[in-house]
Amino acid sequence: xxxxxxxxxxxxxxxxxxxxxxxxxxxxxxxxxxxxxxxxxxxxxxxxxxxxxxxxxxxxxxxxxxxxxxxxxxxxxxxxxxxxxxxxxxxxxxxxxxxxxxxxxxxxxxxxxxxxxxxxxxxxxxxxxxxxxxxxxxxxxxxxxxxxxxxxxxxxxxxxxxxxxxxxxxxxxxxxxxxxxxxxxxxxxxxxxxxxxxxxxxxxxxxxxxxxxxxxxx
Amino acid sequence: xxxxxxxxxxxxxxxxxxxxxxxxxxxxxxxxxxxxxxxxxxxxxxxxxxxxxxxxxxxxxxxxxxxxxxxxxxxxxxxxxxxxxxxxxxxxxxxxxxxxxxxxxxxxxxxxxxxxxxxxxxxxxxxxxxxxxxxxxxxxxxxxxxxxxxxxxxxxxxxxxxxxxxxxxxxxxxxxxxxxxxxxxxxxxxxxxxxxxxxxxxxx
Numbered sequence: 001x002x003x004x005x006x007x008x009x010x011x012x013x014x015x016x017x018x019x020x021x022x023x024x025x026x027x028x029x030x031x032x033x034x035x036x037x038x039x040x041x042x043x044x045x046x047x048x049x050x051x052x053x054x055x056x057x058x059x060x061x062x063x064x065x066x067x068x069x070x071x072x073x074x075x076x077x078x079x080x081x082x083x084x085x086x087x088x089x090x091x092x093x094x095x096x097x098x099x100x101x102x103x104x105x106x107x108x109x110x111x112x113x114x115x116x117x118x119x120x121x122x123x124x125x126x127x128x129x130x131x132x133x134x135x136x137x138x139x140x141x142x143x144x145x146x147x148x149x150x151x152x153x154x155x156x157x158x159x160x161x162x163x164x165x166x167x168x169x170x171x172x173x174x175x176x177x178x179x180x181x182x183x184x185x186x187x188x189x190x191x192x193x194x195x196x197x198x199x200x201x202x203x204x205x206x207x208x209x210x211x212x213x214x215x216x217x218x
Numbered sequence: 219x220x221x222x223x224x225x226x227x228x229x230x231x232x233x234x235x236x237x238x239x240x241x242x243x244x245x246x247x248x249x250x251x252x253x254x255x256x257x258x259x260x261x262x263x264x265x266x267x268x269x270x271x272x273x274x275x276x277x278x279x280x281x282x283x284x285x286x287x288x289x290x291x292x293x294x295x296x297x298x299x300x301x302x303x304x305x306x307x308x309x310x311x312x313x314x315x316x317x318x319x320x321x322x323x324x325x326x327x328x329x330x331x332x333x334x335x336x337x338x339x340x341x342x343x344x345x346x347x348x349x350x351x352x353x354x355x356x357x358x359x360x361x362x363x364x365x366x367x368x369x370x371x372x373x374x375x376x377x378x379x380x381x382x383x384x385x386x387x388x389x390x391x392x393x394x395x396x397x398x399x400x401x402x403x404x405x406x407x408x409x410x411x412x413x414x415x416x417x418x419x420x421x422x
Contacts, residue, residue, distance in 0.1 A: 005250050005253060005403055005407070006246070006250075007246070007399065007403070008305075008306065008309045008398075008399045008402035008403050008406070009306070009309070011402070011403045011406035011407065012302060012305075012306040012402075012406055014406065014410060015299070015302045015406045015409050015410055015413075018410050018413050018414070019299055019413055022413045022414070022416075022417045025417055025421070025422070026417060026421050029421045029422055030421070034421070034422050037417075037421060037422050038422055041417070041422070
């Protein structure tokens with residue numbers, strides 16, 4: 001549902017709509033009877049509620065903001081959580097790094113084990129785990145000569161973590177790493193599809209099977 | 219091979235850095251949350267109004283002998299609604315780099331708001347009943363006074379916007395005119411609430 005107070009322009013539109021609706025009510029009340037005005041008001045409220053309900057089904061198409069940079073450096077944003085140390089992901093990054101000249105930002109959203117932990121802000125453990133995985137991953141990239149930096153995303157939603165990172169990092173492409181479909185919560189919640197829809201950059205989805213790779217989870 | 223640059227900035231001391239997320243800047247989110255709380259406040263007053271009018275009232279509403287100046291309030295309503303157009307004009311001006319439009323739009327909005335408040339105070343002086351005269355008087359002054367207080371707060375915000383605007387602040391980029399955008403959102407909220415108050419209290 002679109003927030004009617006998201007910006008001044010939206011709020012102004014609300015003033016005009018409410019003003020027009022009120023004018024109809026006032027006209028009915030003054031010309032006919034106050035009861036008629038009340039009936040018109042009730043009809044308008046019902047119609048408004050129905051329109052709001054209809055508008056709340058699904059989200060409006062929108063495009064994520066991406067920062068811009070004046071140089072020609074190729075930048076890759078990598079978003080991964082438990083799979084950030086996966087060999088398949090590292091191979092994909094190396095293949096796209098243009099012989100190591102690309103600048104890479106790795107974002108590891110700190111995902112809590114449950115919604116209860118998230119809502120109670122019990123995220124210390126998730127932050128620490130994500131930090132350890134990030135350190136290991138960056139160390140691996142350093143070993144192959146990649147120019148990589150990274151941070152732990154403090155947002156529960158990977159999509160929001162992507163948008164946050166893109167506001168400051170002028171990425172040219174986005175890589176999202178997940179577990180295989182049978183085990184991936186991100187795939188289940190449509191993170192990749194949403195990124196492909198909302199992010200105006202090439203999006204690559206890398207599936208990392210840690211068990212097959214024999215990589216011990218951090 | 220070029221040596222790698224690794225900067226894992228998650229390892230820092232002290233409180234975590236402020237998170238910029240939720241697709242809305244913090245100032246706008248702040249005024250949005252404030253408005254939500256204000257809607258609840260007005261909701262409580264409207265609940266009292268309808269309780270007094272529908273549940274606890276047996277006679278005519280307003281009580282006999284009390285009359286509201288509908289025409290004057292209607293003109294005042296038009297003045298306040300006009301101020302929404304002028305603040306929108308100011309915002310459109312600053313977005314397009316038209317500094318004059320922004321300055322005169324803000325000034326006109328402030329003057330219209332002040333005129334509204336002046337007329338409302340004048341209405342209180344001449345209306346012929348006080349907040350102590352019947353439950354109707356109490357809720358009438360309560361609702362319109364609550365709104366008047368919000369107009370006053372809006373005028374204070376617009377005063378700062380005017381001062382900054384005339385001193386050369388604000389620019390076309392979104393982050394450079396939040397000082398106009400945020401008071402503008404609040405002002406539109408104040409206008410919407412008045413339209414509801416006027417329709418409910420004076421007309422229906």
